[in-house]
Amino acid sequence: MSVLVGFLAGLASVTLKNTTYFIESSLNRGVLFLSSEVYFVLPVLGLTLVYLYVKFVHREKLEHAISSILFALSRQKGVISAKKIITPLVTAPLTVGFGGSVGLLGPAVATGAALSSNVSRLMHINSKDRSLLIACASAGAIASIFQAPIAAIIFAVEVFSLDLTMLSMLPLLLASISGVLTSYFFLGDETLFNFAVEEAFMVEDTVYYILLGMGTAVASVYFTKMYFRIIDFFKRFKSPKYKLLVGGLGIGVMLYFIPPLYGEGFGFINSLLEGDHLKALGTTPFDAYTDQIWVVIGLLFGITIFKAIAMTTTFAAGGAGGIFIPTMVMGSALGNVVAKVLNNSGLGITVSEANFTLVGMAGLIAGVLHAPLTAIFLIAEITGGYDLFVPLMISAAMSYLIAKNTLDHSIYTRQLAAIGALISHDKDQTVLSMMELDDVIETDFRAVHQEMTLGEMLHQSVAKSTRNIFPVTDKDGKLKGIVLLDDVREFMFDMSMYDKIAVDSFMQAAPELIFYGTDTMQEVMRKFHESGAWNLPVIKEGRYLGFVSKSKLLTAYRRKLINFAP
Template identity: 40%
Template sequence: MKVNELLVKFLVWRIKHIDNRNFVLLLSGVIGALAGLAAVLLKQSVHLIHQALTLSFKTEYANYLYLSYPLIGILLTVLFAHFVLKEKLGHGVTDILYTISKKSSIIQRGKMYSRMITSALTVGFGGSVGLEAPIVVTGSAIGSNIGRLMHLNYKKRTILLGCGAAGAISAIFNAPIGGVIFCVEVILAEISIASFIPLLIASVFGSIVSLLLLGDDVLFSVKVTDLFKASDTPYYLMLGIVCGLASLYFTRATYWVEGKIGGIKKTYKRILIGGLLLGLIIFVLPPIYGEGYESIKALLSNNGSGFLNRSLFFSSGGSPYILLFFALAVFIAKPIASALTISSGGSGGVFAPSLFSGGVIGFCFAIGIQMLLGEPISVSNFTLVGMCGVMSGVLHAPLTAIFLIAEITGGYELFVPLMLVSAISYVTISYFEKHSIYTKHLVERGDLIQHDKDRQVLSLIDMNKIIETDLLTIEPTRSLGDLVELIKVSKRNVFPVVNDKGELMGIVTLDDIREVMFDEASQNNLTIKELMHSPPAVVSSYDSMATVMKKFEETHAWNLPVIDNGKYTGFISKSRIFNAYRNRLIRQHAE
């Protein structure tokens, strides 16, 4: 009780002394710092688990524990999620986008820590997913709940949610610009300059916390050693197309595997099948274990034997042909492994897997050019640019990919090829897939509308709140005289014809009976069944507003009946929708 009293006193003091704009700026710094702290804790937790499990592994031998570790990690994750959190895990960033679109940016308090625990278990035990999505969920939850605690409206709460996401990405990669761009490009569809400033502050504070606690020991960082050569431009053009097609494969493979494994209804059967298949893949292709950043560092330093560590192919001595074959197999298997991890119950995201796959495909491309044409191109540069290309395609976030790779390499030496490959990859995959791996299912379900203000406002209207139930119903066996009596007390000109089971048989309007309603013989002899007609269309309270409006446009009707599970519920009118639309616009403008 005392805590609530102190909070009320603080809020009253804040209203008197700090305006909303400056208060949001102050909160953005706090949220960025907390998100940065969460990122550090998660990274260190995964590092400790990973080290404890693999410390005794020999570099030159394959290890059979790889077969069991992922299964154990997924099982522990599912048990924790089911019995402690009582929630189902999935794609974290997708959940955040759904929360912004449909839940007024209100995230459950438990998500401020839950995804840190579940992802630490999953990735620590070798689940082939990334930490970025879980830490974005954590940071976003921190921002959302602080916004709720401070009684801020939807718009400001959404900005603070974005601040948490920006601070998290900034901290985990020590990439403040990348954190801001990721938030703007992926999390927040529309943002003004005034809203941009809090994101900058949060991202900077997230990066500062990471630097203070970890120094340069961030999740993934490298230094560019080779200069960009303009003569390599044709190869970068080709790499852009290859990355676009690789992104398409990554996306389609992920959807396919998640559909197959997710279709298994029994939870423990799904865990067993997914965990064992994942363990088998990791045993044959150890670089897929966990996030795989150490393996990418080996490729960047042209350390082929390091990439083959703990695999059945280590004894090959780093033969370029064996290495190329092995790397291609790793690329093909990575999205499958990531999808197995998530769909069988693990916690993580596709951010890191897309970077990993891009690095591998960039390496394979460079080695292939060297073998086929004998061109001495930089393997490390093409590996880095490949990371940018596939990330751009999978996430549909070309700017995020460019600035993130530029920042983690400590400079902008590769800025030109990064821009070129990112753009070409994005254009290539956009030809086949219009939406990112985060948004595809949401857009298909009508749960996310991007870059269409009209449909965005419509999606915020609650269908159940605008259904009209004041229309007087009549049974089909009644006479026209009975209907005339209803007309005397009704304020509407539409009468639903409903049988004793609650089913809609048809409708009668005043226009249908205008010529006969005052004729006594007709009143006694005509039944409603003879007068009624079918409505031009019906809708359900479960339909999206976009679907409802499409039916209104197709039928040119002003009123349509609402049918749920075969039963008549009420009517919805176009005028009621327009009124709700106008009120929603006024409310958004006020916020």
């Protein structure tokens, strides 16, 4: 099964790449005559085609690829809709091919995961193995896109929080091999970046790579914060048409001034690695000044700043794509900028611009995605630059350390963490995220009312209940408090008190309340821990729903942990 899903994911990746490059080459060859004016039109046209497909064919809101897969793993037992097999194959090439500043890796992983999920269901694979096969599909997709099988395995382990045991290692290995062989068969063995390390790492350059790691960390935090700010800004537009128009024109304006923002940006990276920054920048309104190195540095730094804006605007306007490759583009520009600043600072410093370009990519991947090992091995594999292992490790570790301590969660995981649906390497948190509140709510508690007498409570509720706690509600079903059986026990057999004492005499406030639809399972467990209670009431839309008992919660936790563990 792992070989099969690796092959299918590789095939999906090849299809995505070929379709996108066909659209781009068709536009460049004259289907549309590209000029500075057309840049304003192409993104709007591409986003319009995506909008029409989503509205009339897909008929569901587009989701972020990796985040939606993580949600499916934590809350849907690895079940992914079959519609998500085709949709990325259509929407991503239209977005990227027409100038959307996003990548193809996310859609490739999404298609591979959907294929894996549906094949697993067809073969009646259980939910635990289905989740592993989805991770295998992601490894196959990445291995096919980058022809980097080791980095593909590490990505699956870091991002999907798998335990690196033989039970997971072997399927991942087979899927990764299957994906990369599929790519070799259809595309040959050419690498994305035609680069060989010519300048070896020098010990005296260590401080400069530390400086680069700090710079990529700051850029990573900027990238992440800018992403969510732009997404929030576009939420103000209620109509998708307004989002499309504003976003499309915004991208067009950015493309006019900074042409390298067009599409994925692999050509830009290759030009920087070749040392041809003028080719990397393309034709801009500032061509008359590009003979001055500080103007070039300014333009490259502009790409670092605006790549995040262009990418997020593409998403917010309704486009489809991934953030992985834009992260690499942004990192390559920043690395090249740092090297050029050092070389032209007048301090007699000389560093390799190509090497800094590569290491900058690793720094951004480590900081933005919180995946330092993926960053190190990916850059080393796709360039054959294992000679740069030490600087890659230095900058990636520095970037990850600062970014992780500044932002707890990456773009992939922030929204999932907010709703308690995040799978992580913390088994406790992961198991809790996979639990559902509905599975532990008990509703066989007899409710009483404040105006009830003790006798009415005993006859109507206590005598008919096996519980020792009773919710007190009003006529609208709102919880007013609780009554414990221990509180009324001394009066239970004194019939003279039955009509003299009302329920509100015994009522007390609940030690904590659980809010249905708002509280995560982590929050529920925290409330039990801090309150010391054995039963807590659940409130749904302001009304009493039932109770959660600590014993049932811990039993459900233990069962989920057993099923989750390899």
